Amino acid sequence: MxxxxxxxxIGLVLAFLLLSLLVSGINEAFVRLFGIRSKFLWAYLRDTMDGGPREGGSWIPEKIADVFAKLPFSKNDPRPRHDSEPAPPVIEPVPVDAAAALASDTPARPVDMTGRLYERLQEIDRPKAARTSIANIPPERFSGAMLELVSAEEGGVEGLIAKLEAIGSPLAGHLRGVWEGAQRDMVRFRQGVEAWFDGEMQRLSMLYRRYVKWVVFALGLVLTLxxxxxxxxxxxxxxxxxxxxxxxxxxxxxxxxxxxxxxxxxxxxxxxxxxxxxxxxxxxxxxxxxxxxxxxxxxxxxxxxxxxxxxxxxxxxxxxxxxxxxxxxxxxxxxxxxxxxxxxxxxxxxxxxxxxxxxxxx
Structure with a gap:
């Protein structure tokens, strides 16, 4: 008995396994075809480094319909354009006079900080389309890219943070907190940036899974019927x-x-x-x-x-x-x-x- x-x-589990694999396959095919995971990551980076689109709001959609119905087909793609060349050997400093920008009533001209980050990461990009296909950035690679940007500034970390504050980048507050917590030590600063970015990626993954579970529910319902x-x-x-x-x-x-x-x-x-x-x-x-x-x-x-x-x-x-x-x-x-x-x-x-x-x- x-x-x-x-x-x-075993029969029931095997049946559920086959249907679950079909649901996962359809979802993954849709995500890869429209680069949703990559767009989601770079939308977060735009919010964190550049402060969202010029018309205000956020690059990351707030509703499930926006993530899987608007984000894949939107012409306002948050991803930088793909570049098959290696990272430029010479890193230009952030082209902003922090003192003059803070003293002026007019805001400093916008700086594409997300694009500057991509310049330091484009070696790990794969040629897939006109836009980057990077959907995952290791924390140590992100911290290394930030140190490369720091090395181009005359004032080091303080100089980069000052220019980020001048252009209104939300990244300035995060870096200042890490810099002060590291007691202005470069080794501890890099470790702090890695830990901060790793925590942000975990939070972003949880947010993405919250959207995906509704897609899985919809696909599961459709396939079941x-x-x-x-x-x-x-x-x-x-x-x-x-x-x-x-x-x-x-x-x-x-x-x-x-x-x-x-x-x-x-x-x-x-x-x-x-x-x-x-x-x-x-x-x-x-x-x-x-x-x-x-x-x-x-x-x-x-x-x-x-x-x-x-x-x-x-x-x-x-x-x-x-x-x-x-x-x-x-x-x-x-x-x-x-x-x-x-x-x-x-x-x-x-x-x-x-x-x-x-x-x-x-």
Missing amino acids: ISVYIDLA LFSMDALEYGKTLLRDNAYRAAVAAIASDGDGASAALKDRCAGDGAGGAIDPYACVTESFSSPALVKIFDHAVVSVTIPPDGTEDPSFNWNGGVWWDRLITPGHWPGYLISVVALMFGSTFWWDILRRLTGIRGHRS
């Missing part, structure tokens, strides 16, 4: 499949005395003709419950058993719609959507625990 429930658990994946019904199918296989095993040991279940399943179309039990068993065993998981999708695929014919695609619109509007299937749909929210990593870990598969150890 325990093995029956283990088979049920398209494939008509009723988790409760699928669990019953797994139990029936296991019971049938147990009946076949009983026939092998007890002869015809345990063949009632097999005869019921192999009754054919009711025409009363002779049924070949071997063909019936072969057909049933070659189509386990896992293969039938998507039989109720709006479009199902049938693969011939002999492999000599091409797969056939069947339109199940009528049956699919009837299942969709049947309240009895809604609890199973809800369970499927909630299960997909855990992600493929979660279900893979559960599958490894149930089957005893060990991960690769280096």
Whole structure:
């Protein structure tokens, strides 16, 4: 009896794993195609180093619709333009007279600090499009780039911070806090910049995952309805499949005395003709419950058993719609959507625990 429930658990986990992988694959394809992760990072850098767009506000969208509907298609791309050349060997100082800018009533002319940062990072960029594809900046690389910018200023860290304050860069306050906390020691200053930037990247990742979970929910809901994946019904199918296989095993040991279940399943179309039990068993065993998981999708695929014919695609619109509007299937749909929210990593870990598969150890 325990093995029956283990088979049920493995079947359900495997089904959720396959659907979760499909959800993750669609989401990742969309993110990579439109460079959403890279745009999200450089939008944060624009806010931190340049203070947002000229019209005000923030480069980072606030709503989920803006992140996945506006950010991918916006002409106001926050990413710097891609440059295949190595970083310039000579670093120009920030072209701002800090004293004159602070004394004047007119603000200092804008300085593209994000572009200056990209100049120090463009070696790790890969040619993909007109804009940079950098989606991750190691903290030590960021701190190294900041030290390179510091070395170009006559006053060192103090000179760079003064010019950043003159142009109204939000980065000035962060660097001043790190500089004072490091007690004006360059080694500790670099370590402080690394720690600060690492913390910012963790916060940014949490914010990004908050948006992604709604996308995963939407994709999970759409796929669950398209494939008509009723988790409760699928669990019953797994139990029936296991019971049938147990009946076949009983026939092998007890002869015809345990063949009632097999005869019921192999009754054919009711025409009363002779049924070949071997063909019936072969057909049933070659189509386990896992293969039938998507039989109720709006479009199902049938693969011939002999492999000599091409797969056939069947339109199940009528049956699919009837299942969709049947309240009895809604609890199973809800369970499927909630299960997909855990992600493929979660279900893979559960599958490894149930089957005893060990991960690769280096």
